[in-house]
Amino acid sequence: xxxxxxxxxxxxxxxxxxRRSITGKQLFFYTLGDVxxxxxxxxxxxxxxxxxxAFWIAFAVGVSIAAITGTAYAELVTxxxxxxxxxxxxxxxFGNRVLTFLITVCFLSASFAASGALADGxxxxxxxxxxxxxxxxxxxxxxxxxxxINFIGITESVVVNMVMAFIEIAGLVIVLVIxxxxxxxxxxxxxxxxxxxxxxxxxxxxxxxxxxAQSFFAMTGFENTANVAEETIEPHRNFPRSLxxxxxxxxxxxxxxxxxxALTVDTETxxxxxxxxxxxxxxxxxxxxxxxxxxxxSIIAMIAITNTTLVAVVTQPRILYGMANEDVVPGVxxxxxxxxxxxxxxxxxxxxxxxxxxxxxxxxxxxxxxTLIGRLSLVTVLFLLFIYALVIIACLKLRxxxxxxxxxxxxxPLLLVGLAGNVAIFAWSVYDDPxxxxxxxxxLAVGVALFLVEYVFGSRSRPSxxxxxxxxxxxxxxx
Amino acid sequence: xxxIIATDGSxxxxxxxxxxxxFADPAKITxxxxxxxxxxxxxxxxxxxxxxxxxxxADLEAGGFRKAAESATEAIASVFEGWGPKVHQRIRxxxxxxxxxxxxxxxxxxxxxxxxxxxxxxxxxLVGSTAQRVQHYAPCPVLVVRPPRRTRRKK
Numbered sequence: 114x115x116x117x118x119x120x121x122x123x124x125x126x127x128x129x130x131x132r133r134s135i136t137g138k139q140l141f142f143y144t145l146g147d148v149x150x151x152x153x154x155x156x157x158x159x160x161x162x163x164x165x166x167a168f169w170i171a172f173a174v175g176v177s178i179a180a181i182t183g184t185a186y187a188e189l190v191t192x193x194x195x196x197x198x199x200x201x202x203x204x205x206x207f208g209n210r211v212l213t214f215l216i217t218v219c220f221l222s223a224s225f226a227a228s229g230a231l232a233d234g235x236x237x238x239x240x241x242x243x244x245x246x247x248x249x250x251x252x253x254x255x256x257x258x259x260x261x262i263n264f265i266g267i268t269e270s271v272v273v274n275m276v277m278a279f280i281e282i283a284g285l286v287i288v289l290v291i292x293x294x295x296x297x298x299x300x301x302x303x304x305x306x307x308x309x310x311x312x313x314x315x316x317x318x319x320x321x322x323x324x325x326a327q328s329f330f331a332m333t334g335f336e337n338t339a340n341v342a343e344e345t346i347e348p349h350r351n352f353p354r355s356l357x358x359x360x361x362x363x364x365x366x367x368x369x370x371x372x373x374x375a376l377t378v379d380t381e382t383x384x385x386x387x388x389x390x391x392x393x394x395x396x397x398x399x400x401x402x403x404x405x406x407x408x409x410x411s412i413i414a415m416i417a418i419t420n421t422t423l424v425a426v427v428t429q430p431r432i433l434y435g436m437a438n439e440d441v442v443p444g445v446x447x448x449x450x451x452x453x454x455x456x457x458x459x460x461x462x463x464x465x466x467x468x469x470x471x472x473x474x475x476x477x478x479x480x481x482x483x484t485l486i487g488r489l490s491l492v493t494v495l496f497l498l499f500i501y502a503l504v505i506i507a508c509l510k511l512r513x514x515x516x517x518x519x520x521x522x523x524x525x526p527l528l529l530v531g532l533a534g535n536v537a538i539f540a541w542s543v544y545d546d547p548x549x550x551x552x553x554x555x556x557l558a559v560g561v562a563l564f565l566v567e568y569v570f571g572s573r574s575r576p577s578x579x580x581x582x583x584x585x586x587x588x589x590x591x592x
Numbered sequence: 593x594x595x596i597i598a599t600d601g602s603x604x605x606x607x608x609x610x611x612x613x614x615f616a617d618p619a620k621i622t623x624x625x626x627x628x629x630x631x632x633x634x635x636x637x638x639x640x641x642x643x644x645x646x647x648x649x650a651d652l653e654a655g656g657f658r659k660a661a662e663s664a665t666e667a668i669a670s671v672f673e674g675w676g677p678k679v680h681q682r683i684r685x686x687x688x689x690x691x692x693x694x695x696x697x698x699x700x701x702x703x704x705x706x707x708x709x710x711x712x713x714x715x716x717x718l719v720g721s722t723a724q725r726v727q728h729y730a731p732c733p734v735l736v737v738r739p740p741r742r743t744r745r746k747k
Contacts, residue, residue: 134684134686135632263635266631266634270633271632343630343637343657343658344632344637344685427635428635430636434639435652438648438652439652449636449641451602451603451604452602452708454601454602454634455634456635456639
């Protein structure tokens with residue numbers, strides 16, 4: 114009779130230690146793809162409008178602040194590799210349940226707003242290919258399609274993820290080639306690169322701050338890499354490198370592309386365009402048919418936006434699932450489809466919230482005089498800046514806890530600069546456009562409403578004597 | 593013979609394990625490997641429906657999805673406790689079907705036991721069912737345990 118053991122054995126012997134599946138390279142492209150897709154395709158026109166020809170500086174400053182925030186994430190991920198992100202770090206640092214709940218709801222709201230903004234960006238490129246359907250319909254179908262894809266689970270291939278990142282880079286390389294071609298022809302006026310359009314008494318520094326606030330949406334997305342932290346091979350080594358490396362690469366691409374765009378298209382045109390980078394392609398600088406180029410470019414842009422939106426659509430039900438397991442939202446969000454293993458209730462709900470945002474967003478701008486994409490991206494940025502600032506503080510506060518020789522250490526002075534940067538952009542954005550706070554409030558209200566539903570109706574599911582969200586005996590021992 | 597029992601944390605995978613045990617001869621089986629696959633890019637990387645509610649919550653707080661996968665494999669492994677063959681627990685990461693097939697090849701398994709989640713159109717229409725892909729590409733025989741037929745009166 115063979116002996117019986119139920120000791121867990123890992124697969125280290127079979128696969129040379131490869132029991133986690135995300136390599137450093139994959140993480141790099143995950144970061145890069147997620148960051149690139151969220152912005153440059155969408156927002157360059159707004160930034161150009163805010164700053165003028167020198168808007169590349171805004172991209173450089175913005176991505177630096179984001180990359181510094183990325184180092185704080187990298188440090189925290191190497192300490193707490195669970196796939197929970199900001200809420201976990203803030204909980205570890207402050208141990209305050211209300212604050213943890215607030216951060217989680219902020220993150221969820223940011224993700225909702227980002228999906229809305231990206232869907233709108235998708236629609237504006239879609240309209241360049243086929244003007245038939247109304248933008249609202251395109252955005253709604255887009256969100257529906259991504260939710261179905263997510264339910265089925267075909268987004269889970271890391272290979273697809275890498276291919277999409279490559280396609281995104283290809284799109285930006287097209288813009289770069291056009292820029293270089295234009296310079297080589299001797300048509301470029303480099304003075305544009307130092308031109309601040311808002312010269313009427315506005316200090317360039319203020320113009321740049323405004324531009325950073327407008328462009329910051331393009332820098333976001335990296336926080337979602339915490340999703341795959343748990344499954345990254347050698348996270349101590351790979352996470353800081355791939356995350357920060359991905360962001361620096363994104364930064365370099367952003368700066369070069371903004372320069373190319375500023376040189377080839379005049380600022381007025383960029384500022385007035387919904388799909389600004391398409392203007393660069395449509396200038397007809399390359400000796401290739403403009404039609405072919407702009408069709409190709411629109412498709413690439415749509416793929417890029419899809420990639421980033423998918424990450425957001427995956428993140429939302431995941432957050433709801435985590436919250437349902439902590440009893441802060443109704444337990445129905447922890448429902449997993451028995452065969453697809455997808456959190457379908459959370460998916461459905463998230464899709465509905467984003468759809469509602471889009472519908473409301475199509476009515477309100479006519480009153481407010483602000484584009485939907487500008488509004489939603491600003492709302493995303495406000496939420497994320499708040500989260501980023503708290504993550505940096507959490508990182509500093511958790512110094513000396515849970516460290517070992519492998520822990521990555523972010524540079525402290527840089528973190529302080531990053532914190533100041535996040536706060537400054539936040540303050541400027543609120544000062545510049547206080548109405549965005551109403552939108553933030555509306556999204557937060559969704560989270561609070563879910564909590565209240567759970568609070569009033571959910572007590573039956575909890576064993577007696579256990580407080581809401583209270584850590585159980587086992588988890589307390591871990592801390 | 594080395595037998596792989598795949599689990600996605602579902603009740604059905606537990607039923608599959610029990611079903612296999614109900615007829616298999618432990619004297620002819622040397623090893624049982626319980627394999628769970630964490631899906632890093634999925635909305636919920638691993639959902640454990642097998643452990644008690646309290647443990648699930650603790651797992652998510654303390655160790656995340658990987659811990660949930662460990663608890664689920666533990667629950668399945670306990671089915672075979674004292675049965676005879678050596679029981680191993682393995683957690684892998686990636687696409688479930690691929691990883692199960694790879695594990696079968698590496699362990700030179702003689703049989704893979706998988707659960708098939710649903711009946712009817714959700715399984716036929718939607719692409720990428722894990723059980724289907726394992727059936728088609730596994731290097732060894734596959735036992736697919738399907739859920740019991742639903743009765744009319746009860747949903």
